[in-house]
Amino acid sequence: MDLDALAGCLSSSACLVTQTTSGLIIGMLLFLVAVGLTLIFGVLKIVNFSHGAFYMFGAYFAMTAYQLTGSFALAMFAGAAGTAVLGLIFERVFMSRVYGADVLMQLLVCYAFVLIFDDVVRLIWGPEFKSMGMPAAFQVMPLFIAGGVVPPYYLLLIGVALVAAIVLGIGLSRSRIGKVIRAAAHNPGMVSALGINTGLIYGGVFALGGMLAGLAGALAAPVRSLTPGMGFSVLIESFIVTVIGGMGSIVGALVGALLLGLIRSFGSLGFPLFTEGLMYLFMVIVLVSKPTGLFGKEAA
């Protein structure tokens, strides 16, 4: 425990800026993965244990597109669009068959696909780790804001994630499609009786969730090494986020992810040997005081 370092940081604007942006970066990437997870659970009532694989595929799709075209924008598009298509196929062909099934069966199917997807990546891209490399446009000196260090690439990353959060929030609450999705989450039978194709909605939600995880993977690809199985560690943290924020709540995912990011960022200064433990401790405190999570709704 090094509380002096933590206190010193909190009283220094340079340290505050650096550590806060560091927390935001970790949090926003986590949010993109976790929000897909929570969305799928909210509508389909499925805990998608294979969600980390979409993050992994997003990174690999982006790297391949970047190697082929040299365009960072196309790489991001490939990561997001590729995983959206993959999500749609995965839901229509496999997951749709286990909707009414036992939770254990759903988990088994998801876990089977975690292993299958990892092997698919191994077959296509090889077992060794890979690196996409930072696009030349972002190979610049970091910005110095109030003495704190902020890399321009991370500003882009935070911006993209924020836009995704706003579009998702407004889209779900204001647009017609958003209302239909929310209605399907509450009462799929009634939505179906009104002549709306619920299968299409489920497929669309899975594709959207996959796309967001894929986008997170694509955004992370320039700064994280790519290996088969890379989605697993992100998945665990995403589960912590959704548990803290409340399963099914998008606002909860955002708040949970940001809190987790800040805990990691400032915790590494004050509690260097207990940073991981702090995350779990926080989760336990939330669960004990509010078992449905910070923004989770009580079961009716």
Add this chain to the structure above:
Amino acid sequence: MTRTRTPGISRRSSLALMGAGAISVAAPWVARAQAKTIKIGMPTILSGRVAQLGTSSRNAVMLEVDKVNAAGGLAGRQIEMVIRDSKGQPQEAARVARELVNTDGCEWLIDGEASSGSFAVHEVARDLGVLCVHTCSEASSLTADPKQHIPNAFRCVRQGIHDSIVGGSYAAAIAKTKGLKKWATCSPDYAYGRDTTGEFTLYLKRFAPDVELISESWPKLFQPDYTEVVTKILQAKPQALYSCLWGGDLTSYIDQANIYAMFGQMEVFAVNMADYTALTVVKNLPKGIHSGNRYIKTFPATPENAAWGDAYKAKYNEYPTNWSWQNATAVMFLAEAAKKANSTDGKKIAEVLAGLTIKCPFGADGTVTMRGDDHTLVGYAIGWGTTIPQEPYVPEVKAGDWKTIFELEAEWKKSKGYT
């Protein structure tokens, strides 16, 4: 009156057969010792995050085995390698090793496991008495600790303590020249990371006593994001940083530290940087990272080493790893021992191996030795240098001095109660 024999197998024969059966179940390598080919079992990591290293171990073994077989085999017997995946799990490594000997009839073992698995395979070798050469575990205690010593096991691997002594003295010399007094460390939070970092700082301070350690970071193994670690180090403002992160973790760390322009703000000493697995993957490798040699074909700068690196690349279309040269050296040792013993008997080979010196492309002076008293490899090329972003990646390597290594290693063993 003559006794008539009942048809079938007599009681005496039955007993003899049962006895032979019991022996072959209990010690199958004895029963199969006279087979024409000699089977050598090899548990290694062929799946998961470290699969690349296991694959490179298999490749190197096969490269050398093909040469031995082409030259007539081991004491006239062709080698048949039986290589199995342990998935990097110690219990699986032990199970596979046992199965290779008891079911597949392997007479020797080449243990291509990382440290945790190696200790498990070591116990199998102790139990079965089979000849075993460890080829990947760098944990010093595997051979330094007398409790681990068994006559039939050898370690053909670089050792953590050797690397720390050479790294500490190299870093101390630079610290004195450049006035680097404030140091930080960032290493993976498991046995290898903790031990290696502790030993490095021990020798750094020994050679440069005014060095002060002002920050430590212990990210967990295979952590995807190091942002908070990078910013923490930036806040501490050290003049130099030591890290024993490796593989994909090291490349992630470099990519993430790069965008904070960290490498311009301090001298970085990353012992595992100079390995082709990392050097060829990092797209924006900063110039001037100090690293220990893992495997590079330019150190030792001999035609033999360069030719071996090129031959490996020609066959497998990628450069060898640190695990590759160690596995290749193990096969070279076994081949030379079989030649000297003119036998493939495990006990005879073990007797010859202890203290054996062979010609080797990876030797500091063109030879390497399997030290007799603790059955571990010494005399291999060991050194540190700075990286550049293109081949040869580490243009100049300052070689470590084996006389100093031996002196300090003996002192270290004494301090640990090993001697």
